[in-house]
Each structure stands twice: as C-alpha cells, then as structure tokens.
Amino acid sequence: MLGNLKDSVKEFSSSVKSAVTEKQLDEEDVEPILEDFRLKLLKNNVSLEVAQEIEEEMKQKLVGEEVGRNNVEDRVEEAFRNKIGELVDDDFNLEKSIEGSDEPATVFLIGFNGSGKTTTAAKLADKLKHRGVVLGAGDTFRAASIEQLQEHGENLDVKVVAHEYESDPAAVGYDTVEHAEKNGKVAIVDTAGRSHSDDNLMNELEKMVDVNDPDVSFLVVDALAGNDVLEQADAYEGMFDAVIVTKMDVDEKGGAVLSLSHRSGKPIAFLGTGQDYADLEEFDTEKFADRILD
Ligand SMILES: Nc1nc2c(ncn2[C@@H]2O[C@H](COP(=O)(O)OP(=O)(O)OP(=O)(O)O)[C@@H](O)[C@H]2O)c(=O)[nH]1
Ligand SMILES: [Mg+2]
Known part of the structure; x- marks a missing residue:
C-alpha cells in the first residue's frame, strides 16, 4: 500500500538534502527539486491542484531557511504532514451521524460501476450488526446484483430486502427503511453503479436519494481509478456526505x-483494505500521513 508515494517523498527529502550546503536555501536551489517532486505526485494520481498546493507549501517551508543538512528530512516531513492535514478532512464518525437521526437510521452507498459499493455495504452491515441492520438491494439494474447482496446477507446473517430486477429502486429503499423502522434497525441500501454519462440512471439516483433522504450517503470510489475519481466526485456532487475509498x-x-476531500469538500470516512468483511478501516489523516512518511 502506498509504496510509490512513499518513495517519492523520500527521494524529495534526499534531493533537498544534497542541495543544502551551509548557506540558506534559495529559490534556485529548490525550484528544480520541487518540480521533480510535483511530477512524482502527479504520477501518483495526486491532482494538479493539490500537487501545486503541496509544492507551494514545501517552497515556503524551505526557501530562506537555514536548514542544516541533518534537519532536512524533519523539515520536509513536517511540511508534508501539515499540508496533508489541511487537505484531507477525516472529520466523520459513522456511529455519531446515525445516532443523531430520527429512527430509523439510513445509509446509502452510491458510485461508479464496480467501485465496491456492494462489498462495502456488506462490510458496513458487519460493522453495525450490533445495532441491528437490514440491507436493501437497491441495484435492480445489473444482472446478479440482487443475488450478490443476498449472498452477503446469508454470510452475515442479515436480512436483505429485495424486489424484482428493473423495478423502481426508490421503492426498494422505501421498503428497506420501513423494515428498519418496524424492527429498530439501521437500513443500509446498495445502489446500481452509474456512469455520469448515463443521464437516466443519474436522474433515477437523484430521485432515490431525494425520496429516501438518507442520514448518510457515501460516495464509494476505487483508489485504482486514479484521477477519474475527481470527475466522479463532481458528477455526484450534492448527493453524498462522505467518501469511502476502496x-x-x-x-x-x-x-x-x-x-x-479537497475537491469535494467532504470527509474521507473509510478505506476499503481488502475483500474480507473486516477490511474497512476508519480513515484517519494522521495515520495516513504516517503510512506515507514512515
Ligand atoms: N482488494 C480489494 N477488492 C475490493 C475492495 N472492495 C471491493 N473489492 C472488489 O471489487 C470488486 C467489485 O466490488 P463490488 O462491491 O461488486 O462493486 P460495486 O460498486 O457494487 O459494483 P457494481 O454494482 O457493478 O457497480 C469485487 O471483486 C470486490 O471483491 C477492497 O477494498 N479491496
Ligand atoms: Mg454492486
């Protein structure tokens, strides 16, 4: 996990270190090193906007400073860590966000095709099982999607509310919430994968989110989708409260x-870290920075 990004920060540190003599660092010293670092960030799927912000921060922290050779790594790490702290919001707590709601609490998972919605719905069901959960098969579109969720339901011993294929997913959402209400459970509703170019499916999803008004709607994105995740965040704008990166x-x-998080203004809530039900980590910015820097 994160091997490439980690190497880039290390290489940046050692480039700055070799540029340091006993004098102050000036712009000319750091400019080429920073440019190289920016390219590496871009190669690691960091957006241009964010890469430029990180570069700017590094420049401010390094230019004009009497950085002794031995302090370079600390200085680079500190600057990088601070910037990540500013850029990546982790202010999300699932239990809190469903606790404050009128009963029953409702959680939606939305996102692009194959991003990991159904698997993550099952992981969340496992996480919230102690409160009582019901899963809603709101993907009535893709072949075998209902059976896929039902299989998770069986594995986890969690009820799945399902209708026919091609039926109205908003109605599935409604019935799932109703079941949750009657039984004092949390409703977790899966939805069909949608590409933003598909207006019908996007409109259907908007209607579904409107009608069911979930307490928490997660945008689920696949880390491997690279910069496409930014387009996805734009396309689903207004329909989600927090992001899960699988x-x-x-x-x-x-x-x-x-x-x-910077692009969408929404927190990162969880990271999907594998195919087992337990492989869903609460996201923590500091821990994420540690993983890159340690
Ligand atoms: N390695 C790994 N695989 C994952 C993770 N999350 C999901 N997957 C896998 O990704 C594939 C797609 O996951 P699904 O949950 O079916 O994705 P989806 O968004 O529901 O897909 P559609 O319903 O077709 O849009 C499956 O093979 C999952 O096992 C993860 O965190 N790590
Ligand atoms: Mg699915």
Missing part, C-alpha cells in the same frame, strides 16, 4: 485520497 490494499499511489 481497494487501498492494491493501490501503491494514494493520490485519490489526497485529492478527493
């Missing part, structure tokens, strides 16, 4: 996490 276990780059 497949972090197979992503060496990490750029999606660095750019998404």
Whole structure:
C-alpha cells in the first residue's frame, strides 16, 4: 500500500538534502527539486491542484531557511504532514451521524460501476450488526446484483430486502427503511453503479436519494481509478456526505485520497483494505500521513 508515494517523498527529502550546503536555501536551489517532486505526485494520481498546493507549501517551508543538512528530512516531513492535514478532512464518525437521526437510521452507498459499493455495504452491515441492520438491494439494474447482496446477507446473517430486477429502486429503499423502522434497525441500501454519462440512471439516483433522504450517503470510489475519481466526485456532487475509498490494499499511489476531500469538500470516512468483511478501516489523516512518511 502506498509504496510509490512513499518513495517519492523520500527521494524529495534526499534531493533537498544534497542541495543544502551551509548557506540558506534559495529559490534556485529548490525550484528544480520541487518540480521533480510535483511530477512524482502527479504520477501518483495526486491532482494538479493539490500537487501545486503541496509544492507551494514545501517552497515556503524551505526557501530562506537555514536548514542544516541533518534537519532536512524533519523539515520536509513536517511540511508534508501539515499540508496533508489541511487537505484531507477525516472529520466523520459513522456511529455519531446515525445516532443523531430520527429512527430509523439510513445509509446509502452510491458510485461508479464496480467501485465496491456492494462489498462495502456488506462490510458496513458487519460493522453495525450490533445495532441491528437490514440491507436493501437497491441495484435492480445489473444482472446478479440482487443475488450478490443476498449472498452477503446469508454470510452475515442479515436480512436483505429485495424486489424484482428493473423495478423502481426508490421503492426498494422505501421498503428497506420501513423494515428498519418496524424492527429498530439501521437500513443500509446498495445502489446500481452509474456512469455520469448515463443521464437516466443519474436522474433515477437523484430521485432515490431525494425520496429516501438518507442520514448518510457515501460516495464509494476505487483508489485504482486514479484521477477519474475527481470527475466522479463532481458528477455526484450534492448527493453524498462522505467518501469511502476502496481497494487501498492494491493501490501503491494514494493520490485519490489526497485529492478527493479537497475537491469535494467532504470527509474521507473509510478505506476499503481488502475483500474480507473486516477490511474497512476508519480513515484517519494522521495515520495516513504516517503510512506515507514512515
Ligand atoms: N482488494 C480489494 N477488492 C475490493 C475492495 N472492495 C471491493 N473489492 C472488489 O471489487 C470488486 C467489485 O466490488 P463490488 O462491491 O461488486 O462493486 P460495486 O460498486 O457494487 O459494483 P457494481 O454494482 O457493478 O457497480 C469485487 O471483486 C470486490 O471483491 C477492497 O477494498 N479491496
Ligand atoms: Mg454492486
């Protein structure tokens, strides 16, 4: 996880270190090193906007400073860590956001095709099982999607509310919430994967979110989708409260996490870190920075 990004920060540190003599660092010293670092960030799927912000921060922290050779790494790390703290919002707590709601609490998962919605719905069901959960098969569109969720339901011993294929997903959402209400449970509703070019499916989703008014709607994105995740965040704007980034276990780059929260103004809530139900980590910005820097 994050191997490439980690190497880039290390290489940046050692480039600055070799540029340091006993004098102050000036712009000319750091400019080429920073440019190289920016390119590496871009290669790691960090958006241009965010890469430029990181570069600017590094420049401010390094130019004009009497940085002794031995302090270079600390200085680079500190600047990088501070910037990540500013860029990536982790202010989200699932239990709190569903606790404050009128009963029953409702959680939606929305996002692009194959991003990990159904798997993550099952992981969330496992996490919230102690409160009582019901899953809603709101993907009535993709072949075998209902059976896929039902299989998770069986594995987890959680009820799944499902209708026919091609039926109205808003009605599935409604029935799931009704079941949750009667039984004092949390409703977790899966939805069909949509590409933003598909107006019908996007409109249907907007209607579904409107009608069911979930307490928390998660945008689920695949870390491996690279910079496309930014377009996805734009396309789903207004329909989600927090982001879940999946497949972090197979992503060496990490750029999606660095750019998404900044772009969408929403917190990163969880990281998907594997295919088991337990592989859903609460996102913590400091821990994320540690992973890149340690
Ligand atoms: N390695 C890894 N695989 C994951 C993770 N999350 C999901 N997957 C896998 O990604 C694939 C797609 O996951 P789904 O949950 O079916 O994705 P989806 O968004 O529901 O897909 P559609 O319903 O077709 O839009 C499956 O093979 C999952 O096992 C993760 O965190 N790590
Ligand atoms: Mg699915």
